[in-house]
Amino acid sequence: MKYDDLNLLCLLNNDAKEVDPIFLAGPYWSNKTKVSLNEIKKNGIDRFRGSTSLISQSYGDNVNLDVTKLFPLDKNPFQSILKKQIDLTEIYFRKTLKLFEAIFESDTNILQLINYYNIDDSTEFDCVYKVNINGKFYSIQYISLLQQLDFAMSKIDFSSVKTMFEIGGGFGATCHMVLNNFKRVKKYLYLDIFPNLYVGTQYLKSFFNDAVKDYSTTRDLKSIKFSSNDELEIFCIAPWQLKYFDSEIDLFYNSHSFVEMPKKVVQKYCNEITDKLTKKDSKIILISYDGFDLKTSLHPDTLPDFFKGFTFSRYESPLVIDNSRLNYYYISN
Numbered sequence: 001m002k003y004d005d006l007n008l009l010c011l012l013n014n015d016a017k018e019v020d021p022i023f024l025a026g027p028y029w030s031n032k033t034k035v036s037l038n039e040i041k042k043n044g045i046d047r048f049r050g051s052t053s054l055i056s057q058s059y060g061d062n063v064n065l066d067v068t069k070l071f072p073l074d075k076n077p078f079q080s081i082l083k084k085q086i087d088l089t090e091i092y093f094r095k096t097l098k099l100f101e102a103i104f105e106s107d108t109n110i111l112q113l114i115n116y117y118n119i120d121d122s123t124e125f126d127c128v129y130k131v132n133i134n135g136k137f138y139s140i141q142y143i144s145l146l147q148q149l150d151f152a153m154s155k156i157d158f159s160s161v162k163t164m165f166e167i168g169g170g171f172g173a174t175c176h177m178v179l180n181n182f183k184r185v186k187k188y189l190y191l192d193i194f195p196n197l198y199v200g201t202q203y204l205k206s207f208f209n210d211a212v213k214d215y216s217t218t219r220d221l222k223s224i225k226f227s228s229n230d231e232l233e234i235f236c237i238a239p240w241q242l243k244y245f246d247s248e249i250d251l252f253y254n255s256h257s258f259v260e261m262p263k264k265v266v267q268k269y270c271n272e273i274t275d276k277l278t279k280k281d282s283k284i285i286l287i288s289y290d291g292f293d294l295k296t297s298l299h300p301d302t303l304p305d306f307f308k309g310f311t312f313s314r315y316e317s318p319l320v321i322d323n324s325r326l327n328y329y330y331i332s333n
Contacts, residue, residue, distance in 0.1 A: 003125070003202050004044045008216050009195070012238065013037070015219070016194045022268065023239035025193050028260040028296055032057050037195045045199055048122045048171070049139075050126035051090075055199060059170040059257075061129040061141035065089050095235040100140060100321070101131045110320060113146055114138060122173075124206065140321060145173050147320040148255065148327055152285045153182075155315065157330045160281060161250040163187040163226065167269060170258025172200040175234065176207060187226040188234045189249065191242060208234055215241075242272050249276040255287040259297040266298065270306035284310060284332040290325060300328050307332070 016024060025033040038271030039048075039055045048055040051063045061104065067085050104110045114133065122142035123130045130137045162184055169175055169190050178185055192200055205212045209220070211232040218224050218237060226233055226247040251253060252273050258266050277284070304312040315329040 002044075003206055004046070005038075005202060005214075008201070009040065009198055012194050012198055012215055012218065015215075015238070015240075019238075020241045020246065022265055023193075026260070026262045026265060029193065033193065033195060036181075036199075040195055040198065045125065045202055049124075049128070051128050051213050052091075053126075056171050057185060059168075059196060060199075061127060061139060061280075063093060063129050065093060078237075082153050085182055086289035097131060101133065103265055104131055104143070105115075105133055110143060110147075113143065113150060113320075115284070117146055117150070117177070119143070119146060119177060125203065130228055139173075142173055142177065144320050145255070146177055148287055148317070149174060149177060151315075151317050151327075152253075152287065152329055155313070155329070156201075156251075156283050156285070157281070158182065158251075160186075161185060161283070163189075163247065163249050164251045164253060165189040165191075165249045165273070165276065166253045166255075167191045167273075168254060169200055170196070172203040174253070174255065175200075175204060179208065179232065179234070186230050186232050187247070189245065189247075190234060190236045191239060192246075193239060197236060197238055204234055204236065207302045208232065212236060218244075239269075242269070245276065247276070248282075249273075252277060252282075252284045254285070256289060258286065259288050259292060263298060266303075266306055274307060276307065284312070284330075286312075286330040288330075290328065300330070304330050 035057065036055045036230065039053060045055060047053055047175060049060060049062050052063050053062050054064060057064070058061050098233060119142045120136065122139035123137050129140050151185050164178060164185050166175060166189070169192055172190065173192050175188055179188060190200060190204070201212060201214045212234045214236050215238055218235060218241060222244055223238065224235060224241065224245045286303045288303065292300065304310070310332045312330045312332050315331065316326050317329065319325045319327060
């Protein structure tokens with residue numbers, strides 16, 4: 001367990017049991033976080049992007065080839081049949097990756113992205129959802145996230161952005177890409193629910209070391225502030241700590257997660273965020289997806305309404321890995 005910090009995990013786990021439930025996973029995420037925590041405790045996070053882990057289900061790029069991990073069948077008489085099915089599924093998965101490679105290598109937009117941006121170290125922690133393009137391996141999820149990041153950043157003046165705040169950052173991939181490629185950004189606030197926060201914190205530490213300030217560092221602070229210098233700082237905070245954060249933010253960024261939260265939770269976050277966006281030119285970028293189910297998620301077109309005093313422009317752009325699907329972008333003016 002090279003990348004694990006069991007003391008940090010226990011601290012977050014124990015504190016999460018004592019806070020208002022509004023700061024914990026909502027119905028959409030509740031079971032996923034329970035499965036994730038059990039896997040972290042059992043196996044650690046060193047291979048959380050592989051094909052044998054369920055830690056980052058729904059927010060990472062792990063590939064679950066074995067349904068029996070969700071439904072243990074140790075004594076099932078059909079175990080040998082299931083094993084054959086898993087082997088067959090893996091063959092199809094490998095063929096799919098080869099098809100992705102063939103498509104990506106001939107897609108000028110993707111080639112321009114990976115040539116212009118630095119995502120060379122996108123396959124750490126045993127990533128299997130990856131492609132080989134011109135002799136280098138790239139995470140497919142990184143390419144997808146990079147495409148939406150590039151599109152969103154093209155709609156704002158990014159020249160004055162030095163501080164950035166992200167809620168629901170998955171395992172830290174967007175933060176990693178921003179800090180690798182937009183060197184003016186020196187201060188990054190990263191917030192997520194537990195245990196996703198733990199995974200993202202440890203992932204970012206593997207790249208940025210002591211620049212990452214984890215929950216154990218900020219837990220007892222009643223005022224969480226960026227330093228007034230140009231040194232890199234990444235604060236990884238729990239939802240119940242947001243009220244203590246006391247620095248200005250140039251850009252707030254949320255990709256996909258707001259629509260998966262209860263309405264009252266989104267409203268609470270947005271009230272807090274608005275207080276941090278004190279500059280005239282502070283910006284908000286909200287990204288969501290099509291094909292949403294209103295039984296389990298919010299309508300993405302309602303997201304701008306949570307931010308009082310801001311007006312937004314709406315954009316659409318196809319997904320890089322499936323141009324029949326769209327991402328929706330809501331970007332403050």
